[in-house]
Amino acid sequence: MRASREGWTGHQRRHGGEFLQWLSDRQALQEGFRVLAKSLHELLEHRVQTKKDALEIWAALPAVMGDCDRAETFGKTEAASAYSWLHLLDRYVRTWLALERLVEHNLLPMGKEGVRVLDVGTGPGPSAFATHDFYTAMIKYAEKSRKRLWHQPPQMTCVEFRVPMNQFRHHLAEFMAMNDAPRSVLAMCDDVGVFNSIFPTEERKAMNHSLRWAEDSYYDGHRKQWDWEPRYTPEEANHIANRHHRYRLFTFSNILTKTSKIEEFRPNLIDILNDAHAGSVLLLIGGRFGKYQDVRIEVADLAHEAGFLRTLENLQVSSSDAEMDGVVYAEQVRFYRKLERLGGDLPVDNPAARKCKGYFERGESGSWGTSSIHAYRK
Numbered sequence: 001m002r003a004s005r006e007g008w009t010g011h012q013r014r015h016g017g018e019f020l021q022w023l024s025d026r027q028a029l030q031e032g033f034r035v036l037a038k039s040l041h042e043l044l045e046h047r048v049q050t051k052k053d054a055l056e057i058w059a060a061l062p063a064v065m066g067d068c069d070r071a072e073t074f075g076k077t078e079a080a081s082a083y084s085w086l087h088l089l090d091r092y093v094r095t096w097l098a099l100e101r102l103v104e105h106n107l108l109p110m111g112k113e114g115v116r117v118l119d120v121g122t123g124p125g126p127s128a129f130a131t132h133d134f135y136t137a138m139i140k141y142a143e144k145s146r147k148r149l150w151h152q153p154p155q156m157t158c159v160e161f162r163v164p165m166n167q168f169r170h171h172l173a174e175f176m177a178m179n180d181a182p183r184s185v186l187a188m189c190d191d192v193g194v195f196n197s198i199f200p201t202e203e204r205k206a207m208n209h210s211l212r213w214a215e216d217s218y219y220d221g222h223r224k225q226w227d228w229e230p231r232y233t234p235e236e237a238n239h240i241a242n243r244h245h246r247y248r249l250f251t252f253s254n255i256l257t258k259t260s261k262i263e264e265f266r267p268n269l270i271d272i273l274n275d276a277h278a279g280s281v282l283l284l285i286g287g288r289f290g291k292y293q294d295v296r297i298e299v300a301d302l303a304h305e306a307g308f309l310r311t312l313e314n315l316q317v318s319s320s321d322a323e324m325d326g327v328v329y330a331e332q333v334r335f336y337r338k339l340e341r342l343g344g345d346l347p348v349d350n351p352a353a354r355k356c357k358g359y360f361e362r363g364e365s366g367s368w369g370t371s372s373i374h375a376y377r378k
Contacts, residue, residue: 008279011149012106019150020103022141026322029096032133033324037089037331039175043168044335047081054343057082062352080168084124085335086356090369091126093324095251097317098285098373099134107311107377109248109281114153118247118272120195122158125169125188127251127285129176132156136182156187157247159195166191196268200245200275207244211237247276252299253285262298273306282308282376296374308376318370325369336360 023029048054056078063073064083073079102108109115115135119128135154142150160166173188192198214231232240250272262269273282282303286292300310319325340346348354 008110009106011110012103012108015147015150016103016106016108018145018147019138019141020100022145023100023137026324028133028137028140029093029322029324032096032130032137033089033092033327035176035179035181036092036129036133037327039172039179039181040084040088041331041334042179043172043175044081044085045338047078048338048342051342051344053078054339057085057339058343058346058353061086061346061356062350065352065356074162074164080124080162080164083165084168084172085332088124088126089328089331090319090325091253091371092130093319093322093328094317094369094371095127095130095253095285096134097321098283098315098371099131101312101315101317101373102281102283102375105312105375107281107375109279110149110152111248114151114155115249116155116157116243116247117249117251118157118159118245119251119253120159121253122160122169122188122191123162123165123253124172125158127253128156128158128169128188129185131249131251132185132188136184154184156184157245158188158191159198160191161193161195163193166193195265198245198268199271201271204241204244204246208237208241211240245272245275247272248280250276250280250282251285252282259294259298262295262302266302269302270306273302273308276306276308276378278378280308280378284374284376285371292372296372300374300376303376306378308378310374311377312373312375315373316370317373320369328369329363333360 048057056076060073060076060079060082063076064079064086067073074083099108117128117131119131122128132154135152138150138152142148142152158166158169160169169191170189173185176185177183211232212230212234214237215228216231217226217228219225220227282299284296284299286295304310319328346353346357348357
């Protein structure tokens with residue numbers, strides 16, 4: 001295969017423009033968005049049916065707009081619904097565009113068997129669903145263009161420690177599967193709930209040892225006794241263990257919102273990033289100012305120490321870049337009107353609520369919908 005000789009970077013340099021041209025009509029993005037938006041609408045309709053439900057959304061709204069990095073925010077009833085209504089679709093589009101930027105710069109991870117992705121801070125799944133759908137679009141492109149090296153099935157692993165978010169994403173993935181999304185979307189039903197439990201090198205070593213000692217018992221009719229044999233050869237055990245927690249793309253978004261989180265997860269981040277093979281890419285998606293700058297600097301230092309080089313810095317992505325801001329807004333407004341019908345006017349007794357009301361009543365989008373992206377390649 002040509003890519004094995006020139007490398008995936010060289011292959012993207014030669015053919016990435018053709019893939020991006022295929023994406024330029026936005027049909028693939030719009031199809032993924034349509035399924036996600038339809039499924040989100042159906043799930044929210046299912047969860048919010050009474051005045052009490054609507055009032056719980058209103059009560060959770062200020063926190064999910066301004067205090068997403070506080071654990072108690074998602075202890076509020078229907079906070080996951082409120083967060084998903086306000087942020088999921090917009091951030092889905094932004095992640096999709098971030099992945100396009102990786103292709104433009106010949107940085108999107110590719111592999112012989114597809115790409116394993118670790119999405120840290122998954123929440124309700126904007127980055128995870130976008131990444132899954134983006135690689136699924138690559139599969140469709142491979143079929144239509146007959147460029148088989150673009151057949152890159154994604155294998156998603158989600159990291160999210162907030163139970164309500166995991167439950168919401170689980171249900172959303174099921175709705176998507178019923179709305180004709182590929183069955184692989186159901187991988188978003190699973191999660192690694194405790195990020196600081198992930199130590200790939202230690203886990204892989206323990207798994208290899210366990211597999212080598214695994215055995216199957218059987219009754220030997222000739223010898224009239226029970227016997228055993230190894231379940232795996234040493235080569236098989238090594239192959240299976242080496243696939244465990246072996247990723248080529250890391251997306252960090254919602255979980256790394258302040259430096260204290262980095263300190264909490266520093267041992268895990270060091271092990272995961274040092275363990276990554278050459279060609280792996282870390283994509284950091286987040287805010288542009290204040291505490292997010294401190295987070296970016298800390299992540300950059302960890303990535304550099306693990307052998308990653310900064311390759312993209314401070315690119316901006318917004319739904320408006322793909323002319324998707326209008327459809328995102330329309331979906332948000334549709335649910336806002338339902339909340340008004342059920343629960344009455346949104347109380348405006350705090351700045352976040354006033355901002356939200358202005359956004360929906362007068363179309364005052366303000367600075368919503370822009371992310372800064374940084375990418376690091378090993």
